[in-house]
Amino acid sequence: MTGSTVLIQNPTVVQPAETSVFLAPRPSYDPVRAAAESAAVRAALADLGARPCAPSEILAALPREVLIELAVRAVSAEDDLRMAAAREALHDWSAPALVPVVLRQPRLLLDPGAARGVIGPDQADESYALRPLAGLMFPRDHYVDLGEAVAVGRLRRRDRARETVVMAAVLRGLRGRSAEVRVPEPLFLEGGDLVSCGDVAVLGTGWRTSPAVWGLLRPHLLASFGHVVRVRDELRRDGQPHLNSWLGLGPGIALVAADRLHAPAVVERDGVAGRETTLVDALRTINLAVCPLAPDMVAAFAAGVFFLPAFAPPESVLRSESVLHSEPAALVSTASAPWTEPVLSRFGIQTVAVPFDEHHKQFGSLHRALNTVPLR
Structure with missing residues (x-):
């Protein structure tokens, strides 16, 4: 099998409703509505020709x-x-x-x-x-899709190591082989610090992910992507812990928080690293249109958009007249759609709005709740 599977987890399977009683924020989190959101996103992915699958389903099929x-x-x-x-x-x-x-x-x-x-x-x-593995509802956290390989992360929250062990087994069961990269102590790799689309990958380091992880990921990233950008997070904001909190990458477009445009960055291609420059200049040198995001737009655009990877849709989907496969596609949350859809449409990106408010109450975004798995 080739192409990518998209992982998405029904929250109630990994976070029983009774454990949600103790979540503090108001308005309160509703696990049934969260499960309905997950089902809606999964249906939208299938309609667009993706192969959605839950980690819990793969787990149940393991030997x-x-x-x-x-x-x-x-x-x-x-x-x-x-x-x-x-x-x-x-x-x-x-x-x-x-x-x-x-x-x-x-x-x-x-x-x-x-x-x-x-x-x-x-x-x-x-x-x-x-002690349910509630974090499995956000499979982005645990590993990184390197294009043709997978790196299992090591999270700074030690209690979440239990989740990473299970996710590693899920990935092995789905791919038929172990992850190519395992991050050793004392290094850290958190999945939200790598964003990729098409021929471009961007790796963020300096806060949640250790800069030295680059040495482990480099050969795999350069084998799969024509351009790899490394950017250093020097702001370390609590509300933006990962790269995907403030940068989104789509076909020909980079959505970047305006106050991050001048973060130090390096572009590497063909095994040769360029000189250190600003993030905005690095992205423009690889022919990406840079869309600066005002502070109130960062959450909507960066983490609130999931660009579908390129893949060959199943024949049943190709025969459907309801889906425009000639266009790049992205899922956006209904809450962010009034802002995201007009901008993305200018870049020829088809958008599908899905509800995601309950996930947001657990600091979850579309990008965090979905992750791709290369099956090459």
């Missing part, structure tokens, strides 16, 4: 021995003997039963209750915690 290994890692307890017994019992479980164990990561607690947390048919108290 049973892989699921057992992941489930054993997922289970924990405050009693070592109970934990060992539980892990041993998992070897008898069926594959469908193992999947929710992997996704919800149960932990036995021994603190509350007179029965000391012992779980059984004759016990009144059941005391355990779920």
Whole structure:
């Protein structure tokens, strides 16, 4: 199989509704509406000829021995003997039963209750915690699509390493081979710091992603992209932790926060790095039209737009008259559509608006909630 699959995860599968009760922001997050948003985005991707797939679906199709290994890692307890017994019992479980164990990561607690947390048919108290892999609803975070290879990231939040382990197994199951790049300690790579489109890739370093990661990614990026831009994030804004928070890349166009235009950047092509220049000059030297974004437009354009990768649509989609495949296409959120659609249309980009307000309440954007997987 060639081309790209787009990963998108129904939030309620990896973040059970009962755990959403404790999310603080108002207006409150509604998991059912978030699931409906995910379904709408998935349908739009399919209509445009993409191959959408959920990490949880790929997980369920993994060999049973892989699921057992992941489930054993997922289970924990405050009693070592109970934990060992539980892990041993998992070897008898069926594959469908193992999947929710992997996704919800149960932990036995021994603190509350007179029965000391012992779980059984004759016990009144059941005391355990779920530590669901809610971050899988944002597959952009965990890995980077390098064009023909994949780099599994290493996130600065250590508690999210559990998610990365599962995502690495998902990618291996989908691609039939392990990721070509694994980031070792003490380096960090976060997926939102690479943005690519067509023949261009932009890598952001200096805050969430370590500059030294470039040495690991360089051969793969140069093999897949004619131009690779490295830009250094010197502002380090809390609300813009990753490159895709303030830069979007589409066919022939770069959407960039206006106050980032003069960030230091270097263009490398054919294995030769140019001199350090500004980001805006670097992008223009590779014939990209640069669209500066005012502060109130950054979230709408940079992270709120997902440009579909080039691929060969299935025959059933090619026969459909409702989709214009001759044009580049992008998904935009309905909230940002009044601003994004007129701008993108001037560049000949077909836009499809999809609801995404619930995801935004969890600091999720379209770009963060979707990620491509090369299947070459």
